[in-house]
Amino acid sequence: MRVHVADHPLVTHKLTVLRDETTPSPTFRALAEELVTLLAYEATRNVRVSPVTVTTPVAEAHGLAIGDPRPLVVPILRAGLGMLGGMVKLVPTAEVGFLGMVRNEQTLQPDIYAERLPDDLANRQCFVLDPMLATGGSLIAAIDFLFDRGAVDVTAICLIAAPEGLEAVKKATEGREVTIVLGALDERLNERGYIVPGLGDAGDRLYGTV
Ligand code: PRP
Ligand code: URA
Numbered sequence: 001m002r003v004h005v006a007d008h009p010l011v012t013h014k015l016t017v018l019r020d021e022t023t024p025s026p027t028f029r030a031l032a033e034e035l036v037t038l039l040a041y042e043a044t045r046n047v048r049v050s051p052v053t054v055t056t057p058v059a060e061a062h063g064l065a066i067g068d069p070r071p072l073v074v075p076i077l078r079a080g081l082g083m084l085g086g087m088v089k090l091v092p093t094a095e096v097g098f099l100g101m102v103r104n105e106q107t108l109q110p111d112i113y114a115e116r117l118p119d120d121l122a123n124r125q126c127f128v129l130d131p132m133l134a135t136g137g138s139l140i141a142a143i144d145f146l147f148d149r150g151a152v153d154v155t156a157i158c159l160i161a162a163p164e165g166l167e168a169v170k171k172a173t174e175g176r177e178v179t180i181v182l183g184a185l186d187e188r189l190n191e192r193g194y195i196v197p198g199l200g201d202a203g204d205r206l207y208g209t210v
Pocket of ligand 2 (some may be wrong): 197
């Protein structure tokens, strides 16, 4: 598993505002989208491309096109939906599929309650969006789901992760082509499975249910 933790003042600045409990939902939503756009730059480093030639007003130019098959972007509902706009702004030709997951707050086990994805993901590159990687249970279930459908590589973009969750994902995905791109790697999980210092419940903060 490849892990990349963003080391850039713009990312850290935006994450700092995002973490602040006084940041209201509209600002939180705007920042989540801006952050995913910045992280997508690294996450798409190995996106599949094909050579193309275009004609400039001066001469022929050889370039690249993000191509066939199109990358599949998978936001994990609900909180991952807050990252979708920022991702498709950067990769507008991507296909989008949805996975709805909720973590049982007593057992901390993930439950898949909705799915709208192509049946056959053979040979597809997938980009999972979920702001929080806490115990790792949700991301592991999402990655398993995509590989079971035939995906060949999965990159997850998460805004904040806990070391415990990152380690769990690493163990569970051994031997598979998995990349995790993070805005920050925090200190730890607390006894309720929340990331410390984290930002609280990402879904609640995005959608104003606090
Ligand atoms: C949050 C978050 C992740 C999950 C992370 O979702 O968006 O999907 O928890 O926790 P884990 O790493 O311990 O599995 P939540 O279950 O709160 O659902 P929501 O997005 O609908 O709020
Ligand atoms: N889900 C969240 O939204 N935040 C956490 O800290 C852990 C799980």
